[in-house]
Amino acid sequence: MENYFNRIVELFVKSDVSPSLQADFYRWLADEKFSRKKEEALYNLWEKMTENRDTESDTSVDTWRSLAKVNKRIRESQGNAHRKLLRFWQISAACLIIAFISTLYFTHTTKREAADLIEQYVPIAGMGHLTLPDGTEVQMNSTATLLYPEQFSGKNRSVYLIGEANFKVARNEKMPFIVKSNDFQVTALGTEFNLRAYPGDSTLSATLLSGSVEVKFNNLTSAQILKPNEQLTYNIFTKTESIHHPDISEVTAWQRGELIFKSTSLGEIITVLERRYPYSFVYALSSLKEDKYTFRFKENTSLTEVMDIIVRVSGSIKYRIEDDKCYITSI
Structure with missing residues (x-):
């Protein structure tokens, strides 16, 4: 049964499927039946792509060719030496997109279509600013991608980040604001924090500027509550974390x-x-x-x-x- 779920997920990301079949796949993925097995299949795919990030195996090449269509905005015309990293970047992004759409379905009890997603991408050498539907202000670093719904609904406000961004969260105690990335999640009510989660980096970090946030990591099985001026750094390979008190002006230097x-x-x-x-x-x-x-x-x-x-x-x-x-x- 476990191999069955892995096979379905891999076939989907490697195949050029129609929009209607994509919708059917997302519904199947989000259905609560066998949800743990499906989540494990997605995680296994992520791990496989991580293992192949420095190789040129047929699997990684074929997968990239398919997943590049999902996140085509991050395609760049680069030389071969740079293309290895870009392939892993795109594979990671596509896995997050699948997981994010799945999360949206889980937050709805009806069978209706998932809310439309908006993708905000900042190109190389750029910097982006935007205001989310709830009033949260976001400043994004170069090559960062943010996925969020047109309108927040349900019990929380969930977005997905690939890269680095600073969030000034609009306060709403009834709807926590959650930023998700691979193996990393930050939850806040009304606060300001910086999150760095670039695919290919060995560490992920969350730095609290004001307020309070909860950071989950290690397959979301571990959690830490941060205080202002604290930074949690998590190594995705060693599965270890540490708390620091960095110079905040250095953490936010990229914004300047x-x-x-x-x-x-x-x-x-x-x-x-x-x-x-x-x-x-x-x-x-x-x-x-x-x-x-x-x-x-x-x-x-x-x-x-x-x-x-x-x-x-x-x-x-x-x-x-x-x-x-x-x-x-x-x-």
Whole structure:
């Protein structure tokens, strides 16, 4: 029976199905019968895609080709070196979309169609602002995607985030505001917090600026209540969490267009630069040293200025920019 559910989910995400069949699948997925098995099948698919994030297996390629249609707005014309990460990004996004639509169905007791979803996507090098139907203000970082309904109904206000965003939640004690991501969930009534959940990153983090939030993680089996100026960081690979008291100005630096790296490896720095600048970064991750660096760049600092400083400080790499590509090699 377990393999049966896994097979159905995998067939759906790999197949080019009609809108009517998609609707039937979402109804089946959201039906409470065998709900645990279906949730496990979705989770297994996520885990499989996570395991394949650094490989070029046939499964990951075929799945990406299908799922890219689901989240086509995040497709970018990139070089082969960048495409691996993008495939995992799109697969993760599509899994979240499926889970989110399923959640919407669970919140309704009737058989009517699920509420229409709105997708807000911020492209590379961009930043987005929007106000949700309940009055909650959201500021989104580059390459972030937010999924939310046209109108909130039911017992809570649920949205899905892929990437990083700051939320100033409109207070409504009768309808908690819930932000969901893979293996991570933040619940608030009226507060301000920053959530960072980029697919491909080893850690997820939630930082409370004001008010109070509950953060669930580890397959939503563990929870922590945060106080203002506290940050919970969760490692999705080791399944461990920690509480910090960060410099809030550094947590929110991205909202001002600044780039801050603290004890960060070159590989991690490049991952952030890929989201900030409209360039394809071509490099061999295995050739980069694991040394940690601390940098702070002001708003509107060009990629050339950033790379010049990184090259000079690290002393272990060189770079060149040609058209829309940045080539990085070790020395």
